Structures are given as structure tokens and as C-alpha cells.
Amino acid sequence: MYELAYSRPESLTEALALLAEDEGAQALSGGQTLMPVLRARLAMPSRLVDLQRLPELAGIRLVEGGIEIGAATTHAEVAASAHVRAVLPALADLAGGIGDPAIRHRGTIGGSIANNDPAACYPSALLALGATVTTSRRTLAAEEFFTGMFSTALEPGEIVTAVRFPACQRAAYIKFRNPASRFALVGAFVAQLPSGYRIAITGGGHGVFRWREAEQHLDGGGAMAAITEDMLDLGHFTGDLHGSAEYRHHIAAVIVRRALSTLA
Amino acid sequence: MTAMTAPMGKFGQSVKRVEDSRLITGNGRYVDDLVLPGQTYAAFVRSAYAHARIGAIDISAAEAMPGVVKILTGQDLVDGGLFALPSGWNLNSVDGTPARVGVHHALAVDTVRFVGEPVALVIAETRGQARDAADSVFVEYEELPAVVDMAAALGPDAPQLHPDIPSNRAFTWDIGNAAEADAAFARATRRVSLELRNNRLVPNAMEPRAINAEWRAYDGSMTIYLTHQNPIGMRLFFMMLLGLESENHLRVVSPDVGGGFGSKAPCYAEELVVAFAARAVGRPVKWTAERTESFLTDAHGRDHVTTAELAMDDEGRFLGLKVHTLANLGGYISTSNALVVSYMYATMLCGQYAIPAVHAVVEGVYTNTCPVDAYRGAGRPEAAYVIERLAHLAAREIGVDQAEIRRRNFVKAFPHQTPLVYCYDSGDYEGCLDAALRLADYAGFEQRRAEAKARGKLRGIGLSAYVEACGIGPSKLLASLGGGGGMWESCEIRVQPGGSVEVLTGAHNHGQGHQTVYAQIISERFGIPMDRITVVQGDTDRIQAGTGTYGSRASVGLSAAVKSCEKIIEKGRHIVGYMLGIDPGEVDFAEGIYTSAATNQTVAFTEMAGAAHAASSFPTDKLEPGLVATTFFDPPNFTYPAGVHVCEVEIDPETGVTEVVAFNAADDFGNVANPLIVEGQVHGGLTQGIAQALWENAVYDPDTAQLMTASYMDYGMPRADSLPEFGLAFWPSPTPVNPLGMKGCGEAGAIGSPPAVINAVCDALGIAHVDMPAAPEKIWRLCQERQEAL
Numbered sequence A: 001m002y003e004l005a006y007s008r009p010e011s012l013t014e015a016l017a018l019l020a021e022d023e024g025a026q027a028l029s030g031g032q033t034l035m036p037v038l039r040a041r042l043a044m045p046s047r048l049v050d051l052q053r054l055p056e057l058a059g060i061r062l063v064e065g066g067i068e069i070g071a072a073t074t075h076a077e078v079a080a081s082a083h084v085r086a087v088l089p090a091l092a093d094l095a096g097g098i099g100d101p102a103i104r105h106r107g108t109i110g111g112s113i114a115n116n117d118p119a120a121c122y123p124s125a126l127l128a129l130g131a132t133v134t135t136s137r138r139t140l141a142a143e144e145f146f147t148g149m150f151s152t153a154l155e156p157g158e159i160v161t162a163v164r165f166p167a168c169q170r171a172a173y174i175k176f177r178n179p180a181s182r183f184a185l186v187g188a189f190v191a192q193l194p195s196g197y198r199i200a201i202t203g204g205g206h207g208v209f210r211w212r213e214a215e216q217h218l219d220g221g222g223a224m225a226a227i228t229e230d231m232l233d234l235g236h237f238t239g240d241l242h243g244s245a246e247y248r249h250h251i252a253a254v255i256v257r258r259a260l261s262t263l264a
Numbered sequence B: 001m002t003a004m005t006a007p008m009g010k011f012g013q014s015v016k017r018v019e020d021s022r023l024i025t026g027n028g029r030y031v032d033d034l035v036l037p038g039q040t041y042a043a044f045v046r047s048a049y050a051h052a053r054i055g056a057i058d059i060s061a062a063e064a065m066p067g068v069v070k071i072l073t074g075q076d077l078v079d080g081g082l083f084a085l086p087s088g089w090n091l092n093s094v095d096g097t098p099a100r101v102g103v104h105h106a107l108a109v110d111t112v113r114f115v116g117e118p119v120a121l122v123i124a125e126t127r128g129q130a131r132d133a134a135d136s137v138f139v140e141y142e143e144l145p146a147v148v149d150m151a152a153a154l155g156p157d158a159p160q161l162h163p164d165i166p167s168n169r170a171f172t173w174d175i176g177n178a179a180e181a182d183a184a185f186a187r188a189t190r191r192v193s194l195e196l197r198n199n200r201l202v203p204n205a206m207e208p209r210a211i212n213a214e215w216r217a218y219d220g221s222m223t224i225y226l227t228h229q230n231p232i233g234m235r236l237f238f239m240m241l242l243g244l245e246s247e248n249h250l251r252v253v254s255p256d257v258g259g260g261f262g263s264k265a266p267c268y269a270e271e272l273v274v275a276f277a278a279r280a281v282g283r284p285v286k287w288t289a290e291r292t293e294s295f296l297t298d299a300h301g302r303d304h305v306t307t308a309e310l311a312m313d314d315e316g317r318f319l320g321l322k323v324h325t326l327a328n329l330g331g332y333i334s335t336s337n338a339l340v341v342s343y344m345y346a347t348m349l350c351g352q353y354a355i356p357a358v359h360a361v362v363e364g365v366y367t368n369t370c371p372v373d374a375y376r377g378a379g380r381p382e383a384a385y386v387i388e389r390l391a392h393l394a395a396r397e398i399g400v401d402q403a404e405i406r407r408r409n410f411v412k413a414f415p416h417q418t419p420l421v422y423c424y425d426s427g428d429y430e431g432c433l434d435a436a437l438r439l440a441d442y443a444g445f446e447q448r449r450a451e452a453k454a455r456g457k458l459r460g461i462g463l464s465a466y467v468e469a470c471g472i473g474p475s476k477l478l479a480s481l482g483g484g485g486g487m488w489e490s491c492e493i494r495v496q497p498g499g500s501v502e503v504l505t506g507a508h509n510h511g512q513g514h515q516t517v518y519a520q521i522i523s524e525r526f527g528i529p530m531d532r533i534t535v536v537q538g539d540t541d542r543i544q545a546g547t548g549t550y551g552s553r554a555s556v557g558l559s560a561a562v563k564s565c566e567k568i569i570e571k572g573r574h575i576v577g578y579m580l581g582i583d584p585g586e587v588d589f590a591e592g593i594y595t596s597a598a599t600n601q602t603v604a605f606t607e608m609a610g611a612a613h614a615a616s617s618f619p620t621d622k623l624e625p626g627l628v629a630t631t632f633f634d635p636p637n638f639t640y641p642a643g644v645h646v647c648e649v650e651i652d653p654e655t656g657v658t659e660v661v662a663f664n665a666a667d668d669f670g671n672v673a674n675p676l677i678v679e680g681q682v683h684g685g686l687t688q689g690i691a692q693a694l695w696e697n698a699v700y701d702p703d704t705a706q707l708m709t710a711s712y713m714d715y716g717m718p719r720a721d722s723l724p725e726f727g728l729a730f731w732p733s734p735t736p737v738n739p740l741g742m743k744g745c746g747e748a749g750a751i752g753s754p755p756a757v758i759n760a761v762c763d764a765l766g767i768a769h770v771d772m773p774a775a776p777e778k779i780w781r782l783c784q785e786r787q788e789a790l
């Protein structure tokens, strides 16, 4: 790690000011992505602005039609939340399957979506459920928020404050684990919303995306079992040591079918 | 005297490890915990290239940075008289010429040969400053083509790593009898053959390598704190390579050691450089590897490519075996690797079978990869994998059951002289097989297979009947094979006036539970509670001699301990004889009490200890005061632990994911001193072996020779939740080669399990072979082929 300054602001206003006055400053949430990067000397921020204690980013609240989760909420808190279990059990399951206990007790939903790792779990839930992201400046639909691998609509100095999800009992997430990292080699979040089926795939390599062909197939009354990778553009997938594009493409269809079968 | 409420040790009892509460409550003391007065810190500048010529090294910017004390390059080390790293084993090629050992400078001098090879060292006031300055050392590299694949490295177009070593071949070594093997093959009516790869592994000890070295200019002596499996052996290496005057000028201390698995047995470049640096700067220098450094430079394990052929008659009786192995050495020959790939490997190729004619050839090949050395099992897992995969194929070829083919070929009488130097000490292979089959409910397997099929899963069962060699010795045999001898272990027992006992051993605990087992065994012998016994280890100023811990050789050290106990007890008999005025021959000793049947008098062990020191109750011209005994035990033979592992897997044909759903093992470790510890060792070994078969794999980019699996993001470590409940049974045939009848258990799990897993995978898929690791995509593709074939 290079030498850097560290601040722990008490309010969102103070955090925003710290980020605004120093171009090299960077937000720190659970540190489960950022700290390994810093330790490996792959980034050189001049200052870390710790968001963990900001009251504006804390808490899980039931809201009209759904649930709102503060950006600094840890994966473990989401997994254990009675509110989340009640209105959106699939999200609690997803959070409970991220990394290992140590990571779940530090890593946060805000950090996860701001990072938008192409193998992360949360982005698929946001996309499939049509969640909205509230930042220090605006409210964005998930589709607008995620703009490609490791990239989001966030502007410099902008902070994610909360994520709002609709209630949904008919939803499921399956992560096909990378055998080494246990990130998603491929992950699929499926949901049946009043507007129809929504399917989001993570782990393809280019960033989270919706499998619209399969959604249309289901909305048109097609059978779950008839969903195959032939309906899925291979171009969404890249390969690495742990799985070729072709393999990931195949697995995506398998886990979508399996996730859907749990809804029935 | 304290009240005897503390537990008494007993051989064979599951005593909880006495060292654990200290270690798991954060009270362990590791090398990195130690800060010396005037401490400085070191950081290495490492090559990002796998193969390159080193040009100019510009240290001027780095030297000017805050806190920098000194910067050393390879040339500085050569100029300062540091010797190159040795190969610790003299191996001769078939033609009688010695192995060609590429010169291994501790800091690369003109060429780097693998990614991560150290090129320069920065010493600074803080760890951060050292690291900052290391980033500012500019090294000019002229990149050279790199080679990873062994066949390619031997080929005509390969880049040559070492100037005088054509074809990158260090040696072509053989064992057995080629003519006899040929004759057996000519006679045989059936044969099976196989080409397989034993995948390269990264050891991943929890505590990374670390050293803190302190030089005292006033008397030219040095103290080195080092995380290592063999501090006493390292004293000799440091003394020779640094050119110190004598052993007395060097103290090596290994405090708590957080795991080794073999990777803390070699003499490494980095540690030598740091010791050299401490002398150069006259202040203590400390280095602790970062995890990336561990991945890149801790000696890797395995990495063989082997072709093997087994000749049989029509009933499947094994007649002959031929094996040809390419062993990847990496860029240099690491300390013990010439031994590991030869006598630790090929000698064990017959496994549990009476195969009359064998010939094996091993070619050692240099590639642009991290040097390879001993890793849990060291050669024996590679051998077990070859013969147990062949046995599986043999059963298929003959059309008999996996268990039956083994039964037909087992060695049945002991001692058994193999055609490959070694002589198996004892065993009951068939009894052990039956024990394993019972444990695994082998008879009920087909029903489980059918039940799995109904769930859409392919279930398979695989056996592995391994035998290995532990308790390495005798010294003379090892010296005759190319080693330096010295394969004994020593144990000094000091009984204090108050009756407490200090045990000094040259074996070095780094997770094996020595503190507990030594105390347990000595407690029983002396009849005193375990907490009165302290085990002292890992400090060359306190232990006079020893050979460290590797190769499951606790039986050697414990044998020395037992013999020292006998000497103490015998001396006690004489002391008590004087005390009671009777002949020592009439003094009995049991459960901590000396008794005289004739006079009905008793003397407790502790009273005797007091008397030994008071020296007032016996004539000191006839009997020396004090109560100390030392034993050097040189085992007359290796011990040969053996066992049968039974693995059941279920494969999801839609995803290719293989799950180990059951794993049972019956093992012959001879007598078991502490079943709890032994089971723990087996659990760990099985986990590492299953992990090799399914997840772990060190992968180098074939073109650039960059290590692609250099972190836990890409290197598949096993997790507890991926493993089944293990079923274990002991089937002991005590060894006659040591007084305790113990054989050793540390590596067995990692030796027997990989072939059991792969045999199960092959059984599930109905295929002849798949290379490790049986990763999901690979298995999925095999499932696709299988589907098409149906």
C-alpha cells in the first residue's frame, strides 16, 4: 500500500466535501475490493473517505411497495434481515452467498454496485428486479446505473446512498461458483414481476445484462424447460482459466432453468 | 511437589493438543512478530519476466529515497563471496555423469529464469519505505523466449535456460532393470498404458516465509530467526554459503512455524540474501513474504508428465511395469528436488503389488517456472497416482472388479524386497482393503449409483491402495543413494531436581503436535503428568543436533526419546538401589514408582530425580550425579505406511461439477500414539489430495510463462464445505524398525487420495483417464462426448 490519508466523516455533506476538495480522494466502504487493490499497489488514492459510519447510508427500511437498503449495509446484514427475508427472500439468499463470512461482515451493497465487478452478484438482482439507485445527486434506474464492466453512471465525487427494490416473492438467484474465488463464474437472477419475467445474468465477462429473449419466451407462454443457450447471444461471454465463453454460455442457460424451476 | 491432577499421558490415547489453546488465542510467536533493536526491513525487486538477460540496474533513484539503508544486486553478492545455492542431492544420469546443476545465484546475476526471481534487495527503515524504493529500482531486461512445457523445453527449438545444459535436461536417471521389464512385457498377454500429468501445486502454508537476521561484527557471529522445518540443517547451509567460520558462529531459531508442507524445507535464495544483507549493513534485517511472493517463489510441488505401461497375464497378474517421467524442475534445482523426483518417487512405483520386473526413467527438465521441491508426500503421491491409475485400468482391461485386481496382486509376505531398492517392513494389505470396503459399504455401491442416476447424477467409485515410505533412514543407505547421510534424529532428556522434564529434540513441530505426543509418551514412561514435560525445539543454541521435520519422521525422533527415557529409568534403578541398599537388578519400575519386591520399599520417580541431583545417597565415583540422557536414533529401515482409500463422487452431467460425496480410508500407520492427532493429519492430507484432484492447479501462460494462478482469486484452495465427512479406520501392522512400532501418517492422506478421486471420476463417466484437476468444464465436455456416444 502506498501512503495515504484517511478520513472518517460523520455526515454525507462532510463526505461529499472531502471528495470534492481532493481529486485523488476515493470513497471507502467495506474495503473488500478496494483494500486488496491498495495492498497490491494497483491504485494510489491520496485519501480514503470512509463511508461506513454515515447515518445517511445506514439501515434497511420497508417502503411503499418494497424495501430500501442503505449503501453501507453489509452483505451479512442483508442476509439476516427479517425485512428482506419477508419481502424479497431471494435477495437475502444472494447476500448470504457472497464470499465468506468475513467478507460478508465488511462488504457492502453500495460498494458492490459502485464497483460493478462483472462477476459480482448484486448487480444481477438490481437489473432483474428493476431496482433504483439513489445517489447523493439523483435517482437512477438500475439499467441506467450499470454501464459496462467495472463502470457505472457515477460521476466523480458522487456517492451511492441507497438501493430500492420492489417486493417480490417469485424470484431466485443461482450462483455457479468460480471454484477458486467463489465469485460468480456465471450467476442468474430470475424474477416474475407484475410486468412479466425478468432475467439478469452476471459473470459473462462484459458486465451484467438482461436475457431478453428468454424473458420474451416466458412472457409469451413458452415453457421454462425449453429455454436453452441457443436463445442467448454467445457474444455476451468471454472465457478465462476457469471457463470458456462457450461453457459460461451453456451454464447460464442451465442455471436460469434451475432458478426458474424453483419459482414454480 | 505439585498435586498430580494434571493428565497422565498414555500411548494410544486421543489427548487434545496442548499447544493449540496458545496458538488459537493469538499467543503464537512467529518470526514476523519479532522486532530487534535497530531493526531494518527488506523488500525484493523481482523479475516480471520469465526469461530475460539483465542489463544495467539503476539504483540511484531508489538510493536517494527516504529511509533507504542499502541496496544490493546480484553482483554485490558475488563480489561479497556469497556462494550459489546448492542442489542437496547428488544424482547421476544413466550414463554415469552427474546431474547438470544450473548455477543458481541468490540474486540473479545476468539472467532471470522465472517470474518473481529476485534481482535486487532494498533495505530500509520501514517496510513501506523498502517497498517504495524497490519500485524505483530500474532494471533493464532483454526479454528472451520462455518455455513452460517440458516436451517443448527438451525440443530443438527451445530457449536454453542454462549455458552448459543442452536441451534443458538436467539428468536422465533410471531405476530397476530394463532388460527384465522388456522380457516381462514380451511374455505378457495383456497390457494397459497411460499418459498422465501430475499437476503443479502451490503449497500455501498459512504463515508466509520470513526471516530476521542479526549480525554481530564484534565476534563475526549471526543469529537468524527463520520460519523453517529444519533450523539445524539450515545452520549448516547458512554457514557454508555465507562462508562463516564455524557452526558456533551461527544460531538459527525457528519459533512457531505456521505450516510448511515441505515448502519450508528448502534453502531459499531470499533467506540467504537477507542473511547476507544483515552482515552488509550491520543491523538486523527482516523480510516477510507477501502472499504474491509466496505464490511466485515458494517451491512448487509435483508437475510430472508420465507415460506408464503395465504388463499382465490373462488373469490380471502384474508381470512388469515401465514408466517414463518428465519431472519439471523449474528454473533451478531446488535443495531436495533431485531426491524427490528420483528416490522418493520411482522407488514407490510398485505400490502394494508384487511386480517382479520394473524399469523407470526420470528426466529432469528445466523450464521458466518456479523451482519445484518437496510438497506433502514429495514423490510418493506422484508414484501412487501412476500405479493406482494403472491398477484401475487393469481392472477394466481384465474385466474384474477394482478391488479384485488389487487383491490378486498384493504383496502378501513381509519383509518384502521390491525390485526398486526398498524393502517393505510390514503390512496386511488385504486386511486393510477389506476394512476400507466395509467402511465404505462397497457392496451397497451399485444401489447408490442407481439412486443417483434417478436424480440425474452420475455416481462413481474409485479405490486407491497406496504405500509410501516414511521415517527416512538409515543414514548409510541414503548416503549410498546420493545424499549426505545424517538421517538419524536426536533426543536429549533432562530431568530437573524437582522432577520436571525438558525434552530437547531436533525434530521441528510446525503443526504436527509434537509438544503433545512427546509429552504423552514420556509421561507414560516416567509416570509423571504431561504438564511436567516441556518440549524444546527449533533453536540451535539449545538443541545440539537434529534433522528437522519432513517425510513423516516423527517416529524417528520419538524413538530417540523412548531410548533416552530407558536410559534415565535405568540410571534411576541404580540410584534407587543405592538409596534402598539393594541390588539395582532387584529394583522394579512402573507407573512412576521404583519398588523393591524384596523389601517392599518404594521411591517415586521425582524423589529419585531429587536424589540424582543431591548426589548424597550414592558414591559419585561409581555413579555420576545428574539425570540427563541423549540418544541418536538411526532407523534401520524406512517405515512403509499403507492404506486403502475409497472415494465416491457424483457428477452433474449438465454442468460437469464433481462432488466428493463419500470418502473412506483404512490406514496402516503402525501403532498410533494419538488417534485424534492422526485423524487430523489424515483429514488435512485427504483435503489436499482431493483438492489436487479437483481444484488446485498452478498454471503458467504457455507463451509468456507468467503465473496465471498467482492469487486465491484463481488458485482453487479447498474449503471445508466442499468436502464430505471422512470415514476413517486404522488397520495397524506395527513396524519392527523402531521401538514404538509407529510408521508415520503426515502425508498418507495426500498420497492415497488423488488416484481414488480420479478413479471414481473415471468410473462415473466410464472413461479411461482424465487429467487432474477434474475441473467442471473439462468434465462437462467429457459428459457431452459420453452423451453423443450413447
Ligand SMILES: Cc1cc2nc3c(=O)[nH]c(=O)nc-3n(C[C@H](O)[C@H](O)[C@H](O)COP(=O)(O)OP(=O)(O)OC[C@H]3O[C@@H](n4cnc5c(N)ncnc54)[C@H](O)[C@@H]3O)c2cc1C
Pocket: A026, A027, A028, A029, A030, A031, A032, A033, A034, A035, A051, A071, A072, A097, A098, A099, A100, A103, A106, A107, A108, A109, A110, A111, A112, A114, A115, A117, A119, A120, A121, A122, A154, A158, A159, A160, A161, A181, A182, A183, A184
Ligand atoms: C474473496 C472475495 C470473495 C468475494 N466474493 C464475492 C461474491 O461471491 N459475490 C460478490 O458479489 N462479491 C464478492 N466479493 C466482493 C465483495 O462483495 C465486496 O464487498 C464488494 O464488491 C465491494 O464492496 P465493499 O463495501 O467492500 O466496497 P469497497 O471495497 O470499499 O469499495 C469498492 C469500490 O466502490 C467505491 N464505493 C464504495 N462505496 C461507495 C458508495 N457508497 N458510493 C460510491 N462509490 C462507492 C469505492 O470507492 C471503490 O472504488 C468478494 C470479495 C472477496 C475479497
